[in-house]
Amino acid sequence: MPRGQVPRQPARTGRQDKVRAAQSASSKKARVERSAGDKDARVGTGAFARPAPTGRQKKGRQKTTPKPASPLSGKVSGKPKAYNPIAPDRVADILQRLDHLYPNVTCALTHSSAWELVVATILSAQSTDVNVNRVTPELFRKYPTVQAFAALTPEQLEPDVRSTGFFRNKSKSVVGAAKKIVADFGGQVPDDMEKLLTLPGVARKTANVVLGSWFGKAEGVVVDTHVHRISRRLELTKQNDPVKIEQDLMKVIPREKWILFSHQIIHHGRKLCIARKPKCAECSLENLCHAGDKTWSTVDMHPDAKV
Ligand code: SF4
Numbered sequence: 250m251p252r253g254q255v256p257r258q259p260a261r262t263g264r265q266d267k268v269r270a271a272q273s274a275s276s277k278k279a280r281v282e283r284s285a286g287d288k289d290a291r292v293g294t295g296a297f298a299r300p301a302p303t304g305r306q307k308k309g310r311q312k313t314t315p316k317p318a319s320p321l322s323g324k325v326s327g328k329p330k331a332y333n334p335i336a337p338d339r340v341a342d343i344l345q346r347l348d349h350l351y352p353n354v355t356c357a358l359t360h361s362s363a364w365e366l367v368v369a370t371i372l373s374a375q376s377t378d379v380n381v382n383r384v385t386p387e388l389f390r391k392y393p394t395v396q397a398f399a400a401l402t403p404e405q406l407e408p409d410v411r412s413t414g415f416f417r418n419k420s421k422s423v424v425g426a427a428k429k430i431v432a433d434f435g436g437q438v439p440d441d442m443e444k445l446l447t448l449p450g451v452a453r454k455t456a457n458v459v460l461g462s463w464f465g466k467a468e469g470v471v472v473d474t475h476v477h478r479i480s481r482r483l484e485l486t487k488q489n490d491p492v493k494i495e496q497d498l499m500k501v502i503p504r505e506k507w508i509l510f511s512h513q514i515i516h517h518g519r520k521l522c523i524a525r526k527p528k529c530a531e532c533s534l535e536n537l538c539h540a541g542d543k544t545w546s547t548v549d550m551h552p553d554a555k556v
Contacts, residue, residue, distance in 0.1 A: 334484030335501045339537065343483060344506055346533050347513040354512040356462040359385055363438035363463045364395045364430070367448070370455040371422050373473075376413045384413055395436055398427035422450020440464040453492060461508035470498040471511035475518025482522065482540035 333339070357378040358369040365385070373381045388409050392398050398406070403420040410416045410423070426448040430438060438459065439445055445456040454473055460466040470476070472491040476498075480486045486497035502510050521528045529535050530545040539550050 334539075340485070340501050343485075343534060343537060344502070344510065346537075347510070347517065350533055351513040351516045354509070354516045356458065356512065357515070358382065358458075360463075361389075363440075363459055364398075364427075365389055366459050366463050367426060367438055367451065367455065368398070368423050370458045371426070371450045372410055372413045372419055374419070375415055381413055384410060395427050395430050395438075398423060399431040401427075419450070425449030426451060438463075440466060442468045453495060457495075457511070461511065465508070467504050467507040470495050470502065470507045471515075472498070473511075473515060474524075475515045475522075476511055478524060479514050479518055479522050482527075482542070483534070483538060484540075 356366070358366065358373060359382045360366040360369050368388070369381055369385050372384065391409065392401070401424050403417070403424045406420040406424055407416050410419050413419060429448050430436060433447075434444065440460065442453075442456055442460065445451055445459060446453070453469060454471055457469045457471040460468045461471065472480075472495045477489075477491060477494055480494055480498060481489075485501055486494045488494045488497055498510070499507070518524075521532050526544050527540075527542070529538070529543045532538070535543075535546070536548050538546075539548065541550070
């Protein structure tokens with residue numbers, strides 16, 4: 250640098266002289282150039298000109314080719330179609346496959362009267378049917394009638410039902426139900442939902458078991474632990490509360506199937522669709538099922554499907 254010449258310093262004011270003017274001049278120039286480029290593009294003469302659209306393309310934007318839809322994305326040939334897990338066709342397919350898998354299933358609890366079924370169902374809470382069936386033959390031999398149970402105190406019954414778990418509560422419920430049936434219903438188990446629900450220890454599940462399996466009355470759908478789990482896996486409900494699950498199932502399953510459906514699902518839950526590690530590779534419902542905890546799958550998980 251020649252002597253005597255000092256390099257240009259930033260302005261002390263903190264503002265760069267002429268910078269704004271220079272910026273404005275350069276942006277104006279850029280606008281002019283862009284405008285010229287656009288014109289070039291329109292007439293097809295610019296350096297980066299794209300071919301001018303011809304025919305109908307002149308009027309609108311070029312259409313993009315729709316991506317092919319995934320079979321489970323719910324989109325068919327570009328038209329979005331929402332996946333509906335409770336679509337009548339899908340539900341009918343599930344019911345048909347259950348009929349094929351479990352054609353003649355019935356209640357697995359051993360019983361020979363409505364009262365015995367009430368007792369067995371109360372004892373089956375938090376226990377397995379196998380466990381209950383081990384206890385009840387001796388229990389019903391010892392106390393053959395509802396009047397015999399009604400004459401007991403809960404403490405007297407406890408040793409007989411101890412192995413089914415929660416035996417104190419269960420003893421109280423069984424003895425309480427027996428006393429109520431003897432006192433209010435002439436020793437006969439009522440075949441009416443409202444009356445059954447007045448018995449101690451009897452909620453909708455037990456009432457539905459007794460009404461469906463003994464009286465052949467479809468007043469609701471039995472929601473036990475298997476029905477609860479599998480209805481959610483099959484997306485027939487998103488609820489967690491048994492009463493709400495039952496309401497959902499009653500809406501999507503035809504009434505004439507309510508009794509059989511519960512038995513079928515309970516069998517399915519014991520055989521294949523077990524709580525941990527369901528045996529999906531052996532399941533005939535597999536390609537209809539998008540359960541989040543499937544152990545094997547031939548279908549993509551639908552984004553809406555979760556358990
Ligand atoms: S595919 Fe698996 S999770 Fe689905 S219903 Fe069958 S066993 Fe259950």
